[in-house]
Amino acid sequence: MTLISYAQNAEDVLLWRALGHIKNGFYIDAGANDPVDHSVTKAFYDAGWHGINIEPLPGPHAALLAQRPRDINLALAAGAGDGRLTLFDIPAVNGWASPAPEVAEAHRAAGFAVAELTVLVRTLAGICAEHVQGAIHFLKIDVEGFEAEVLRGMDLKRWRPWIMLIEATRPGSRESNHQGWEPLVLAHGYRLAWFDGLNRYYVADEHAELQAALSVQPNVFDDFISHHLAHAMAATEEARAARARAEAQAALALAQAEEQVAQAGAQAAQAARERDEARQRAADAVAASRESSILSNVMFRKFDEVCVRVQLAQEAKLAAEAELAALRESTLGAQTEIKLLRDTALAAQADAAQAREAHVKAHQDGLRALMWAHELEHKLVGIEGSRMWRLNASLRLLGDGAPLRRAALRLSANQRLRRLLLPVLLRFPRLGRRVAASLAAIRMQTPPGALAPALVPDELRELPVSARAVLADLQRQRGA
Structure with a gap:
């Protein structure tokens, strides 16, 4: 599989040639800076590795936190002892921040603005003691002239990186500065394996077999491309794909246009036929309009007649309704009189019944009086x-x-x-x-x-x- 290199001088290609066979390896990057641009560890992180990133500048450290969740990202500087130091940053140039005052003065002399900030400092030995649990497969140091201080804070007897990669030129220059710190490396069982014009590669004596992999510069047989080229190639491929899509869309649009032209021709012919038919319909409509006008006059007259009839019918209806109302009032009066007659008849029937009862009673009294008279006369005759x-x-x-x-x-x-x-x-x-x-x-x-x-x-x-x-x-x- 083609390796995508993110480092500025193909450092990750050489390291991958020597260590790419290791699964889930471990690294320490002192002066990590951006997690992508010029990063020596990005290719290894993408391959499943993880490690410790030491970066005191706030911006790059925030980017590391966001893009390297498996890594240990420390917002501090490495030095000979724990404490604080003043860091000199060059905002115009990414990666030129340095704790060395003489480096800052050189940048000022070259016309660059320098910003100062105070950061925490810890030794590499203390950081390893806190976070390292296994082998350190490589240690990369890029601290812009502060390399000797960093090496003085590392216990190379206890912590043995397989490979150490250390920047060995003055900032922005081909002039080498390794003479001041290289004895600290060689004295602890490391030997120089390669110098690429910017960095010096050292291999631990116990891993001398890796030295052969570092003896030749990166080349075509390493099957790599820079991430800038990969990005450009991806953009080119995307452009080609976009062009292909555009050409396909253009061909489709052309075919659709030709089809639309054919349809337009057919529609034009159809429109001509419809125009002739419309003219005929217009002529017919004129004739029909004349006839319709005649019929309209007749209809208007009939309509007037109907309106008159409707008016008469409405008047008759109103008269009938008035007559019906009067009849209803008369009916109500008759019903009232009938009720009074019924009440009178009932009263008369009651009086007649009482009269009949009185007549019957009088008749009975008369019979009793007649009988009494006969008896009385008989008694009187007897007495007299x-x-x-x-x-x-x-x-x-x-x-x-x-x-x-x-x-x-x-x-x-x-x-x-x-x-x-x-x-x-x-x-x-x-x-x-x-x-x-x-x-x-x-x-x-x-x-x-x-x-x-x-x-x-x-x-x-x-x-x-x-x-x-x-x-x-x-x-x-x-x-x-």
Whole structure:
């Protein structure tokens, strides 16, 4: 598989040639800077490696945190001891930040602006003691003239990177500066394997077999391309694909245009036919319009007639509704009169029923009075013909006749009883003469206020007052 190189001088190609056979290796990058541009570790990270990135500048450190989640990303500088130092940054040039004051002065002398910031410092030995748990396959140091301080803070007896890659020229120059720090490396069992014009490669004695892989510069047999070229090739391929898509779309558009031209021709012919047909329809419409005008006049006249008929019908309807309302009022009046007549008829029927009851009762009273008269006359005839009656005639004239007189007066005062007895007395003239003579004599002998009310037994309450009075007189006579 083709290796994509991100390092500025193909350092990752040489390291991959020596260490690419190791799966999930471990690295330490002192002065890591950007996680992509000029990165020695990017290709290894993409291949599954991980490690420690030491970067004191805030911007690159934030990018490392975002793009290297498997790595340990430390916002500090490596040095000979723990503490703080002043870092001199060159904002115009990425990767030129250095803790060395003489380097900052050189950049100022060249006309570059220099920014100062204070950062934490830790030794590589302390960082390894805290974070390293296995082999360190390579250590890369790029600190712009501060290499000796970094190496003084590393315990190469305890921590043995297989390969050390150290920048060995002054910043922005081909002039080598390794003389001041290389003895610190060689004295701890490392030997120089390669110098690429910028960096010096050292191999630990215990891994001397790796030195042969570092003895030749990167070349065609390493099967690599720079990520800039890869990006350009990808962009070119994308451009080719876009061009192919555009050409395909253009061909499709041309075919569609030709089809549309053909359709337009067919539509033009169709439009011509439709135009001729429209002209014929227009002529027909003119003729039809004339006929329609005639028919319209006829229809208007008929419409006027219908309107008149509708008006008459509406007037007739209103008149019928008024007549219906009057009829309803008349019906209501008739219903009221019928109800009054019904009520009157019911009252008359009730009065007639009462009259019939009174007539029946009067008839019954008359029959009882007739029977009583017959019995009374029979009794009177018997009494008058008796010997005792004749013997007591003088005594009766001397005795108190008040009860008999009161009875006679009551009988003669009762209009209803007189109406009942009058026909009886007419049928019996003898009895009538005697009753009349007796009543005359009684009226002459009866003083005013002689008629006093008397208690009537319950069994005689149904008899007329006159009959009860006569019966009482007879009973007194019998008792005498």
